Amino acid sequence: MSRRVLVAYASKMGATAEIAEGMGAEIRQHGHLVDVLDVRQVRSITKYDAVVLGSAIYTRRWRSEAVHFLRKYADALRTRQVWLFHSGPVGPHADQPQAMPKNVLRLAERVGATPAVTFPGRLELETAKGFLARRMAVTELGGDVRDWDLVGAWANDVAEAISSVEISSWPRLEPHLEEIPR
Numbered sequence: 173m174s175r176r177v178l179v180a181y182a183s184k185m186g187a188t189a190e191i192a193e194g195m196g197a198e199i200r201q202h203g204h205l206v207d208v209l210d211v212r213q214v215r216s217i218t219k220y221d222a223v224v225l226g227s228a229i230y231t232r233r234w235r236s237e238a239v240h241f242l243r244k245y246a247d248a249l250r251t252r253q254v255w256l257f258h259s260g261p262v263g264p265h266a267d268q269p270q271a272m273p274k275n276v277l278r279l280a281e282r283v284g285a286t287p288a289v290t291f292p293g294r295l296e297l298e299t300a301k302g303f304l305a306r307r308m309a310v311t312e313l314g315g316d317v318r319d320w321d322l323v324g325a326w327a328n329d330v331a332e333a334i335s336s337v338e339i340s341s342w343p344r345l346e347p348h349l350e351e352i353p354r
């Protein structure tokens with residue numbers, strides 16, 4: 173069954189935006205109608221049945237526009253399927269799941285979403301923004317460690333879950349959410 177899906181992202185240097193695009197492409201393959209948008213471009217979520225929200229992580233925090241999105245649309249998100257992801261870890265510990273910032277955790281609980289899944293990120297000189305990012309990019313932290321297979325597999329699971337949920341059963345979605353590997 174085809175659904176309307178929003179994949180919204182908050183990204184400073186473009187890496188998370190590209191992950192969101194990759195997810196959108198995967199979810200489209202399941203026949204869903206997908207918009208992939210910077211969270212700052214979103215004016216309303218009423219037309220969407222499901223929302224995937226992702227943020228880049230900076231100094232253990234989510235980008236403020238992603239937090240703003242969660243807060244602004246909390247009531248509408250409560251009655252929709254919601255999946256969260258964040259992207260950041262680079263360098264030798266790129267495969268380490270990152271903790272959700274406390275403010276995001278509280279908002280995730282409020283909208284009934286399970287904790288965010290972590291995807292490795294990218295920190296390269298060509299795309300780095302700001303002095304600190306450029307400095308970090310030439311250390312062992314530099315490189316593009318995004319795992320496209322992992323992104324595709326997760327988006328595939330999300331798409332299948334979106335297909336399987338009856339609209340009439342929303343917002344009692346917990347059993348379906350638990351089926352998705354985190």
Ligand SMILES: Cc1cc2nc3c(=O)[nH]c(=O)nc-3n(C[C@H](O)[C@H](O)[C@H](O)COP(=O)(O)O)c2cc1C
Nearest residue numbers: 183184185186187188228231232260261293294305
């Ligand atoms: C100043 C700075 C701080 C960062 N802090 C974190 C962090 O706390 N946790 C993390 O996992 N990644 C951190 N990163 C890595 C970024 O999240 C990573 O480069 C990410 O892919 C950037 O996403 P974007 O291109 O969508 O902005 C940091 C990067 C910079 C430049």
